[in-house]
Amino acid sequence: AQSVTQPDIHITVSEGASLELRCNYSYGATPYLFWYVQSPGQGLQLLLKYFSGDTLVQGIKGFEAEFKRSQSSFNLRKPSVHWSDAAEYFCAVGAPQGYNKLIFGAGTRLAVHP
Amino acid sequence: GAGVSQSPSNKVTEKGKDVELRCDPISGHTALYWYRQSLGQGLEFLIYFQGNSAPDKSGLPSDRFSAERTGGSVSTLTIQRTQQEDSAVYLCASSLGLGGVQETQYFGPGTRLLVL
Numbered sequence: 001a002q003s004v005t006q007p008d009i010h011i012t013v014s015e016g017a018s019l020e021l022r023c024n025y026s027y028g029a030t031p032y033l034f035w036y037v038q039s040p041g042q043g044l045q046l047l048l049k050y051f052s053g054d055t056l057v058q059g060i061k062g063f064e065a066e067f068k069r070s071q072s073s074f075n076l077r078k079p080s081v082h083w084s085d086a087a088e089y090f091c092a093v094g095a096p097q098g099y100n101k102l103i104f105g106a107g108t109r110l111a112v113h114p
Numbered sequence: 115g116a117g118v119s120q121s122p123s124n125k126v127t128e129k130g131k132d133v134e135l136r137c138d139p140i141s142g143h144t145a146l147y148w149y150r151q152s153l154g155q156g157l158e159f160l161i162y163f164q165g166n167s168a169p170d171k172s173g174l175p176s177d178r179f180s181a182e183r184t185g186g187s188v189s190t191l192t193i194q195r196t197q198q199e200d201s202a203v204y205l206c207a208s209s210l211g212l213g214g215v216q217e218t219q220y221f222g223p224g225t226r227l228l229v230l
Binding site for chain 2: 041094
């Protein structure tokens with residue numbers, strides 16, 4: 001069965017510092033991979049997604065993620081965090097074989113110190 | 115344009131009562147999903163509708179949960195005889211419905227349900 005692990009429940013960084021949020025997945029083949037962000041009082045917004053091709057994916061708001069097959073990872077990065085990035089971040093996987101549901105990780109809550 | 119809307123935004127109910135949660139997808143989106151987000155948990159898939167096809171109900175946790183989608187648009191998630199463990203945020207999402215799971219799902223703001 002597919003599963004997604006986000007090892008870090010909470011992360012705190014200083015504004016302007018770099019950020020990496022970890023995501024590991026369990027799946028027999030290359031799944032479709034997604035990162036979503038949930039700001040307070042907001043719905044989830046897609047940051048980026050990976051299906052195939054270049055393993056470094058660029059998203060919105062200056063985020064990027066790198067797919068590493070050997071590590072079954074899809075970590076999210078940002079070189080310089082802004083206070084407005086404080087939110088909860090969810091990694092998700094989807095099965096390419098026609099299944100239509102996303103399997104989400106438990107989320108990582110990001111706090112940004114001024 | 116308008117995004118996915120959900121109502122009510124908050125619902126407090128007593129244990130044993132039935133509740134109905136509503137989702138209005140983005141116009142033209144034929145795929146609609148319901149997820150549940152419990153405190154400290156990730157999102158849990160509940161049910162998926164695609165056009166006129168039979169819904170994928172594989173994520174519904176018990177027979178107290180049901181959902182329908184009328185006219186291929188608005189969807190209602192019904193929870194009968196609510197229990198305290200049903201307390202969660204219920205999220206609805208929609209997508210174009212042309213390309214399967216790789217499509218971007220657009221999420222509503224959710225309905226926060228509290229069962230006392």
